[in-house]
Amino acid sequence: MALLVAAVAHFASACADASSADDRSRSDSTEERAVDLVSATTGAALANADAAATTAAAGEPAATEEATAPATQNDAPAPSRVVHILGGPREDTVSALRDGMTAPLLPEPLVSPREVRSGGPPPDGIPSIDAPQFERAGDVEFLEPQEAVVTMTLADDARAYPVQILLWHEIVNDTVGGEPVTVTYCPLCNTAIGYYRQLGNRIFDFGTSGRLYNSALVMYDRQTESLWSHYTGQAIAGVLTGAQLELIPVATVAFETFLADYPDGLVMTRPAGVQRSYGTNPYPGYDRPDGSPFLFSGTPDPRLAPQARVLVIRHGGQAAAVVHETLAARAVVTVELGDIEVVAFHQPGTASPIDSPQVALGRDIGATGVYDPTVGGRRLTFTRAADASSSAGLGAFVDDQTGSGWSLLGRSLSGPLAGTQLTPIEHLDTFWFAAAAFDGDIEIVGAP
Numbered sequence: 001m002a003l004l005v006a007a008v009a010h011f012a013s014a015c016a017d018a019s020s021a022d023d024r025s026r027s028d029s030t031e032e033r034a035v036d037l038v039s040a041t042t043g044a045a046l047a048n049a050d051a052a053a054t055t056a057a058a059g060e061p062a063a064t065e066e067a068t069a070p071a072t073q074n075d076a077p078a079p080s081r082v083v084h085i086l087g088g089p090r091e092d093t094v095s096a097l098r099d100g101m102t103a104p105l106l107p108e109p110l111v112s113p114r115e116v117r118s119g120g121p122p123p124d125g126i127p128s129i130d131a132p133q134f135e136r137a138g139d140v141e142f143l144e145p146q147e148a149v150v151t152m153t154l155a156d157d158a159r160a161y162p163v164q165i166l167l168w169h170e171i172v173n174d175t176v177g178g179e180p181v182t183v184t185y186c187p188l189c190n191t192a193i194g195y196y197r198q199l200g201n202r203i204f205d206f207g208t209s210g211r212l213y214n215s216a217l218v219m220y221d222r223q224t225e226s227l228w229s230h231y232t233g234q235a236i237a238g239v240l241t242g243a244q245l246e247l248i249p250v251a252t253v254a255f256e257t258f259l260a261d262y263p264d265g266l267v268m269t270r271p272a273g274v275q276r277s278y279g280t281n282p283y284p285g286y287d288r289p290d291g292s293p294f295l296f297s298g299t300p301d302p303r304l305a306p307q308a309r310v311l312v313i314r315h316g317g318q319a320a321a322v323v324h325e326t327l328a329a330r331a332v333v334t335v336e337l338g339d340i341e342v343v344a345f346h347q348p349g350t351a352s353p354i355d356s357p358q359v360a361l362g363r364d365i366g367a368t369g370v371y372d373p374t375v376g377g378r379r380l381t382f383t384r385a386a387d388a389s390s391s392a393g394l395g396a397f398v399d400d401q402t403g404s405g406w407s408l409l410g411r412s413l414s415g416p417l418a419g420t421q422l423t424p425i426e427h428l429d430t431f432w433f434a435a436a437a438f439d440g441d442i443e444i445v446g447a448p
Contacts, residue, residue, distance in 0.1 A: 084131055085180040087173070087197070088223050095225035096238030097209055098371035099122060109227075110235035111213060116227070116237075116297050119188075124221065126208040127274075134159070134413050137259045142270065142279075143358040145256035146351045149366075150192040151409065152250045154179055158265035160258045161185075163353040164360075165268060165370035166192070167283075168276040170217060172268065172316070173197065173205040181248060182206050186217035187283050187354050188294050189310070189434035194248035195233050199240075214437040215296040231438050247314070249424035253367040253408055254350040261409045279359055283344035287355040287362065293433045301436035303444060308432040311344060311368050312442070313337060315425055319442050321435045326446025328366055331384035333398065335370075335445055341423050343373040343382060347396050347408045366417045368429055371410045371422035382406065 094105050101113045137160065143149070149160040155177030166172070173182050182197045182205070196206045203220040206228070210403035211218040217230035226238025233245035254263040258265060270278050286294075289305040311323035320339040327346040328332050335342050348366045355362035373380045380399040397406040404415030410422035435442055 007008065040229045046188050047294065051386075054388040056071070058252050065151060069156075083175060085175045085203060086130070087180075087203050087221070090222065091224050091239075092226045093239045096227050097220045097225040099236035101227065106238060107241045110234070110241060111236050113237075114288040115297060116213050116218060117297065119210055121208070121210045123157040123210050124207045125210055126168070126170050128173060128207045129165075129169050129268075129271060130173045130205060132172055132174050132268045133272070135269050136263075137255075137267050138263040140255070140259075140267045140269075142394065143255045143267070144351075145254060145259075146349055146364070147255045148252050148350050148353045149255050149258055149362050150183055150185060150194075150250050150252050151258050152176055152181065152183060152194050152248060153262075153409075154181070154248070158262040160255065160262075160265060160267045162268060163192075163256070164279050165270060167281065167353060167359070169271075170208055170277065171206050171219060172325070179206060182219075182245075184219065186230050187286070188212065188265045189216040189231065189431055190287070190307075191216065191231060191428050191430040192250055192252050193428055193435065195245040196248060199243060199245070212295050214298060214434060215293045216434055216438075217343060221380065227436075231434060247369075247426045249426045251367070251369050251409060251424070252350070252429055253347075253369075256349070257347070257367065257408050259411070261411050273281065281354055281357055281359050283354045284357040285355070287365075289350045293431065296433060296437075298433070298437050301440070302432050303436070303447065306431065306433040306439075309365065310430060310432050310435050310444075311370070312430055312435050313342060313344065313370050313425060313427045315340065315342065319439050321432070321444050321448065323444065324365070324368075324429075326448070327368065330446075332382045333445065334373075334381075340372065341352075341379075342370055344427075345369045345371075345382070345397055345408055345410075347384075352410050365409060368427065369410055370425040370427040372425060373422065374416075375417065375420055375422070416419070 003366050019053045088099055094103050101109045143162055150165040151160050159176055161172055161183050167187055171184050175397040179204050182195050185192045200240045204223050209218045209220045209227055213229055219228040219230055224239050226240040228235050233247055235241050235243040261364045289308045291307045293306055310321040311327060312321050313335055315337045320335050322333055322344055327344060333344045333347055335344060346366050348364055350365060350367040351360055352362035352365045353359045380401050382397045382399050385396055385398050396408055402416045404412045404417035406412050410424055412418050412420040
């Protein structure tokens with residue numbers, strides 16, 4: 001624990017020392033920001049993003065039309081503009097961030113202020129990325145094949161966010177498939193989550209509050225300065241208390257997995273002009289099943305070790321936690337959640353980003369994906385391909401009905417169903433202490 005405290009202190013110091021390099025002017029009105037990059041989407045997809053930014057600026061909901069199909073792998077993508085939709089102006093509200101969770105005129109918070117603890121850095125001491133820049137996956141040279149990336153795909157717009165960058169920023173406010181979204185990563189609870197950052201006609205952007213709840217990131221929105229739980233996507237204090245962001249399925253996989261599926265997809269690059277030790281892990285040795293969660297004030301659920309890795313599947317108000325070791329041994333596990341049955345995949349070949357001092361050298365923890373296995377009204381069953389020993393290669397999974405090969409990202413890359421995409425189910429790879437703290441009644445699948 002002393003080593004971890006020292007690492008966090010060093011991390012906070014590094015963030016504070018570089019804060020002047022990260023100062024960003026905040027727009028007083030919703031606007032669009034564009035950067036030049038290589039796009040995997042078609043002109044129609046970019047037109048949707050432009051339309052979204054225009055309607056957002058007018059105070060109307062962002063466009064939600066789906067983009068047309070992406071360029072084929074044989075098409076050389078042309079340099080394009082990708083529009084970033086920023087949040088609205090700061091609203092005239094009492095701030096839970098600066099005035100306190102129980103400040104006058106604010107509704108009662110959902111959690112006790114005593115349970116929301118300082119993590120060390122001040123608000124925005126760990127700076128979010130608000131204008132991410134990207135390059136084509138096939139052109140990326142700064143990532144090792146086994147390095148973890150968080151993937152999100154909307155309207156055929158496939159993005160990957162390297163965890164070696166997220167470790168130092170934790171929040172990315174982006175626009176994917178014409179939709180304003182936020183991608184977050186909390187190393188302390190080992191969780192990546194995506195959200196639509198729009199509620200009704202209001203578009204938000206998020207920053208780090210410097211606080212933790214259940215040893216998990218607490219965000220704040222820059223429009224009302226309400227506090228939000230990263231794990232649930234719900235406002236826990238402030239004028240928006242009780243508001244819920246819509247979650248977006250994301251997956252944390254090896255870079256080579258994303259590259260195999262989306263060679264023309266977009267990978268977020270290291271921010272220019274920012275002094276961070278990208279590629280190093282500020283939390284070395286934290287990824288240990290017998291470790292102690294940092295600043296966790298709750299009582300760990302004794303059913304599993306506090307930092308045992310679990311795959312939490314959430315759907316329709318139901319949740320289940322699949323033990324990683326069990327999933328890794330079986331490769332494919334079927335889980336019932338309420339009235340639906342989902343399939344979970346595990347594939348080796350992804351390095352833990354919070355194990356070794358070097359992100360790329362962490363032990364192999366593998367990666368997961370969760371999907372509705374129904375295609376064309378028919379429920380498919382799956383097995384691991386006998387020769388799928390790593391995250392590289394096509395068709396790591398095979399369906400028993402057609403013999404089509406499927407990737408960890410739920411795409412059929414060979415066989416009669418080639419080109420088909422399974423519907424992803426929202427899930428998160430996390431530590432057991434967090435899963436149990438946020439849902440004390442969560443069911444365990446595959447307990448030892």
